[in-house]
Amino acid sequence: MLRGPIGVIFGDTGSLDFKFASADGQIISRTGYVKVWHESNGWVLAQVISITRSSEIYSLDTAISVAEGMQVRSSDEKIVAKANVIGSRNAQGILVVPKTPFSPGDRVYEADKELVQSTLGLAQDGIYLGLLQGHDVPVHLDVNKLVQKHCSILARTGSGKSYTAGVIIEELIEHDVPLLIIDPHGEYVSLRYENTDLEGSERFGITPKSYRSKVVVYTPANLTLNKEADKVFRLDEINLSAKSLAQMLAIDSNIQMGILHQAVSRVKEKIELYTIDDIINFCKEEKSKSKWNVINALESLRETGILSSSPTTIDELIKKGRASIIDMGGVTQELQGIIVARLCNELFQARKRGKIPPAMLVVEEAHNFCPEKGLEKSVSSNILRTIASEGRKFGLGIMVVSQRPARIDKNILSQCNTQIILKVTNPNDLRAISKGLEGFYSGMEEEIRRLQPGVALLVSNDIEHPIIVDIRTRKSKHGGKSIPIVTKEDKRGKRWTIM
Numbered sequence: 001m002l003r004g005p006i007g008v009i010f011g012d013t014g015s016l017d018f019k020f021a022s023a024d025g026q027i028i029s030r031t032g033y034v035k036v037w038h039e040s041n042g043w044v045l046a047q048v049i050s051i052t053r054s055s056e057i058y059s060l061d062t063a064i065s066v067a068e069g070m071q072v073r074s075s076d077e078k079i080v081a082k083a084n085v086i087g088s089r090n091a092q093g094i095l096v097v098p099k100t101p102f103s104p105g106d107r108v109y110e111a112d113k114e115l116v117q118s119t120l121g122l123a124q125d126g127i128y129l130g131l132l133q134g135h136d137v138p139v140h141l142d143v144n145k146l147v148q149k150h151c152s153i154l155a156r157t158g159s160g161k162s163y164t165a166g167v168i169i170e171e172l173i174e175h176d177v178p179l180l181i182i183d184p185h186g187e188y189v190s191l192r193y194e195n196t197d198l199e200g201s202e203r204f205g206i207t208p209k210s211y212r213s214k215v216v217v218y219t220p221a222n223l224t225l226n227k228e229a230d231k232v233f234r235l236d237e238i239n240l241s242a243k244s245l246a247q248m249l250a251i252d253s254n255i256q257m258g259i260l261h262q263a264v265s266r267v268k269e270k271i272e273l274y275t276i277d278d279i280i281n282f283c284k285e286e287k288s289k290s291k292w293n294v295i296n297a298l299e300s301l302r303e304t305g306i307l308s309s310s311p312t313t314i315d316e317l318i319k320k321g322r323a324s325i326i327d328m329g330g331v332t333q334e335l336q337g338i339i340v341a342r343l344c345n346e347l348f349q350a351r352k353r354g355k356i357p358p359a360m361l362v363v364e365e366a367h368n369f370c371p372e373k374g375l376e377k378s379v380s381s382n383i384l385r386t387i388a389s390e391g392r393k394f395g396l397g398i399m400v401v402s403q404r405p406a407r408i409d410k411n412i413l414s415q416c417n418t419q420i421i422l423k424v425t426n427p428n429d430l431r432a433i434s435k436g437l438e439g440f441y442s443g444m445e446e447e448i449r450r451l452q453p454g455v456a457l458l459v460s461n462d463i464e465h466p467i468i469v470d471i472r473t474r475k476s477k478h479g480g481k482s483i484p485i486v487t488k489e490d491k492r493g494k495r496w497t498i499m
Ligand SMILES: Nc1ncnc2c1ncn2[C@@H]1O[C@H](COP(=O)(O)OP(=O)(O)OP(=O)(O)O)[C@@H](O)[C@H]1O
Pocket: 155, 156, 157, 158, 159, 160, 161, 162, 163, 164, 403, 453, 454, 455, 470, 471, 472, 473, 474, 478, 480, 481
């Protein structure tokens, strides 16, 4: 049944926007959706972008008099809303905007759930992200599109990035998508516990859940130091190629690369199963003085203890119904980069050859692993760029999470089809976001600045228009920063060493 109108169009109208006058108490909020009947297009969806209240009685002089104690007869307040037209679906399901403007006098109604869903192109099921703000319409993302076409979650610190990433991870686990989570702060370990902070969860229809049976936590440190971890994580030390060593070691000069290649090809001829020690010995036989840089780099890698003859295999990490978390707690940033570089190369190669099922890679604090060119360097940049640009061909998705959008490689951000943006205030970060967003409209920057924690602007090629979503409550516990995942020694600046 059609509820009564909330307003009437007046003044000059266009086919892309219009103004309507509303009676008090009937107006819906800014960013709310309304509909208007158009003789050629049927019901057309529009979004309120501003609301103003005005009064002729309350002129400046009257207001001053009232402030000074004068009595005034009741207010003649007028409420005027401005709305942008989104459009309607034609018989072929294509979104179209009316060719002729609405007429002054046309009635404006609150948009119903079905019209909002079908016009915006919201999926009916899939990844349940939350509710469309102002309308309790569930917002779902298509699982295949999200994984294949990548996703970014960007916001300033404390705005709910990791919380939102946690929501998506829960949904991906429930859809049996294998996950590999690069977790610098051990925030996702708490997926193993039920959420106990359920304030406001009824609205989202969420019941607490633990993902204990699906989650395996790995530490590149050791199990004595990281009590939350299930297993240690190690990289293979046997028969490392010059290429994979170069990927881990930031070796960029041709001379150094030549020395490494030479040493590895000679070691291969002599020793069937060689280790990094053998490569170092062969490097020492080289004549060039540059060999010492290569030897130093190889020795530093050996000393991290990350290489082992019983490595963690990619087949073990990437399985259906499994989320593997690499908890980087206590690991230096340099070693984190080495691990991500090597692991992601193995992941990409294994997926390319079809050795593992389609999967999603989650990279928290992504600005550290794929920094924008000209800023810091990371050995993991190249492979993350490759996964972002080619991963979709092989069913390997990437989800990047960061509080510094301006400091992430733009190529990677631009490959993300789904962009979830929470509150951002830094002008450089806002600029970086606006450059990468399709359908960026003026006023969106202000919208992003004003977002409340836990509220996101969702921009996706599969949704017709950017939408504002109240992110749902987590089913499992949010790790965040409140869980003591670091030891006292860490807080005093001491770093864990690896055995
Ligand atoms: N959708 C939400 N529902 C309820 N609470 C939320 C939501 N999003 C965020 N919060 C609250 O906000 C806090 C901060 O969120 P979160 O840890 O995700 O921030 P962050 O953006 O990852 O910050 P940082 O940059 O410090 O990692 C959380 O501890 C949680 O209490």
